[in-house]
Amino acid sequence: MKIFNTLTRSKEEFKPINKDIINMYVCGPTVYDLFHIGNARTFIFFDCVRRYLEYKGYSVNFIQNFTDIDDKIINKSLQENKTIYEISDKYIEEYYIDSDSLNIKRATQNPRATDYLNEIIELISELMDNRFAYEIDGNVYFSIREFRSYGKLFGQDLNTLKSGSRIKINENKKDALDFILWKKNKGEEPGYNSPWGVGRPGWHTECCSMIYKYFDGNTIDIHGGGMDLIFPHHENEIAQIEALGNKKLANYWMHCSFLNMNNEKMSKSLGNFLTVREVLNVYNPNVIRFFLLSVHYRNNISFSNLHMESAKKSLARIKKSYVNLINIKSCNNADSDNYLDEIKKYYAKFINKMEDDFNTSDAISVIFEFIKYINRFANSFNRLEVMESIKIFKNFFDIFGLEYGDNNVDCKNLEDDIKDMVIQRLEFKQKRQFDKSDLIRSELEKKGYILEDIKGGTRILDTNDNNLIYTVLL
Numbered sequence: 001m002k003i004f005n006t007l008t009r010s011k012e013e014f015k016p017i018n019k020d021i022i023n024m025y026v027c028g029p030t031v032y033d034l035f036h037i038g039n040a041r042t043f044i045f046f047d048c049v050r051r052y053l054e055y056k057g058y059s060v061n062f063i064q065n066f067t068d069i070d071d072k073i074i075n076k077s078l079q080e081n082k083t084i085y086e087i088s089d090k091y092i093e094e095y096y097i098d099s100d101s102l103n104i105k106r107a108t109q110n111p112r113a114t115d116y117l118n119e120i121i122e123l124i125s126e127l128m129d130n131r132f133a134y135e136i137d138g139n140v141y142f143s144i145r146e147f148r149s150y151g152k153l154f155g156q157d158l159n160t161l162k163s164g165s166r167i168k169i170n171e172n173k174k175d176a177l178d179f180i181l182w183k184k185n186k187g188e189e190p191g192y193n194s195p196w197g198v199g200r201p202g203w204h205t206e207c208c209s210m211i212y213k214y215f216d217g218n219t220i221d222i223h224g225g226g227m228d229l230i231f232p233h234h235e236n237e238i239a240q241i242e243a244l245g246n247k248k249l250a251n252y253w254m255h256c257s258f259l260n261m262n263n264e265k266m267s268k269s270l271g272n273f274l275t276v277r278e279v280l281n282v283y284n285p286n287v288i289r290f291f292l293l294s295v296h297y298r299n300n301i302s303f304s305n306l307h308m309e310s311a312k313k314s315l316a317r318i319k320k321s322y323v324n325l326i327n328i329k330s331c332n333n334a335d336s337d338n339y340l341d342e343i344k345k346y347y348a349k350f351i352n353k354m355e356d357d358f359n360t361s362d363a364i365s366v367i368f369e370f371i372k373y374i375n376r377f378a379n380s381f382n383r384l385e386v387m388e389s390i391k392i393f394k395n396f397f398d399i400f401g402l403e404y405g406d407n408n409v410d411c412k413n414l415e416d417d418i419k420d421m422v423i424q425r426l427e428f429k430q431k432r433q434f435d436k437s438d439l440i441r442s443e444l445e446k447k448g449y450i451l452e453d454i455k456g457g458t459r460i461l462d463t464n465d466n467n468l469i470y471t472v473l474l
């Protein structure tokens, strides 16, 4: 399996550190509001990475933090006259509601920054002891000029970074790019005791302290987040951990591109956002996931109703094919496996696309090629071939996190008396009593069922959307 590693800017063969367990960390949300569909893109993509690794047989130790102390949370708590914990507790709960609705698997653990203050203070103290950090008036900064390889993730050397930097020169800092590790408490803000006085941790310190603590100072396999986190957030994480001569922080750095709206990155600060909850009011979670995974994760995706509608149609086509298949499951008993090799080729092709840096977009194209194939030949498949075809769909659904199990196919449950009427009609037809069989057909039509005769049976379609509901075979 190949992964594009931001650190080397190339696709590399994935070599896990342990045989069976993958350790991965993905930066989570700042919990002061509902999350938007742009955030959901990143979360769903990494959920798909995790699902794929699990499909490959790994057990995945998936850690995603909650940033529960930060300016935005403090502002909200002041506006609403609540404690920061009341704000973060509420939005953590809301996060779970929306991410569960989107069928995002819960992380193995979701550590909260404020639960790791001791570790954060320990890390900052160690950096100070080793002269990588300095204190000015209760604020502690990381000194980037002390860490030689600063800029390696972003792919820029220090001079280019400095000249391109729009970071305001802070009189107190030694260097414009030095970043804050511990912020001195101002005014009404909540604060915590530290060797540098009352204050709170900087965001970049929070993630690496948790990773360090969680994974016992060992290198992790994958560190992920959105593209906007490459610089400075992840660059700063590397600096803090690797400056101390510790092991490499992560072997593979993966970054998901943006979801845009009107050609701009969706973000709260720009105001061009839709919360997941708003989108869930209009679209089914499967459609949202399918849409977000339909573009390769390293390309931008633009959100629009038109694109969502087209995703909805594409997914309906996939589902229809799947329903067709499960309906003919036990119908054909041909001995020879005429189609099995070809079906297996489609399966291998689908998996190859996933192996190639999680190319979900091409993987979906393979599914559509496969659908064309089964539309032509499925009625001649024998049982083994049908089962193998179902396996392709099922793995696709599992890896993409789409909810269509055997029992969860989004088709109506057909009452037995309807099935009986269809069978009765077929029997009348066999006896050439066409007036009786026609009567049943028109009765069923009034109830919302269209009958379409096929060799040896009848398909029952929904009058509203022409979707196949059930197939009766005699």
Ligand code: AMP
Binding pocket: 027, 028, 029, 030, 038, 039, 040, 041, 042, 043, 224, 225, 226, 227, 228, 229, 256, 257, 258, 259, 260, 265, 266, 267
């Ligand atoms: P935040 O709560 O802003 O820290 O974001 C949480 C995660 O969502 C981070 O990994 C961000 O990089 C990611 N993210 C934020 N906005 C977008 C967007 N428009 N498209 C894709 N990912 C995003």
Ligand code: ZN
Binding pocket: 026, 027, 028, 207, 233
């Ligand atoms: Zn982070």
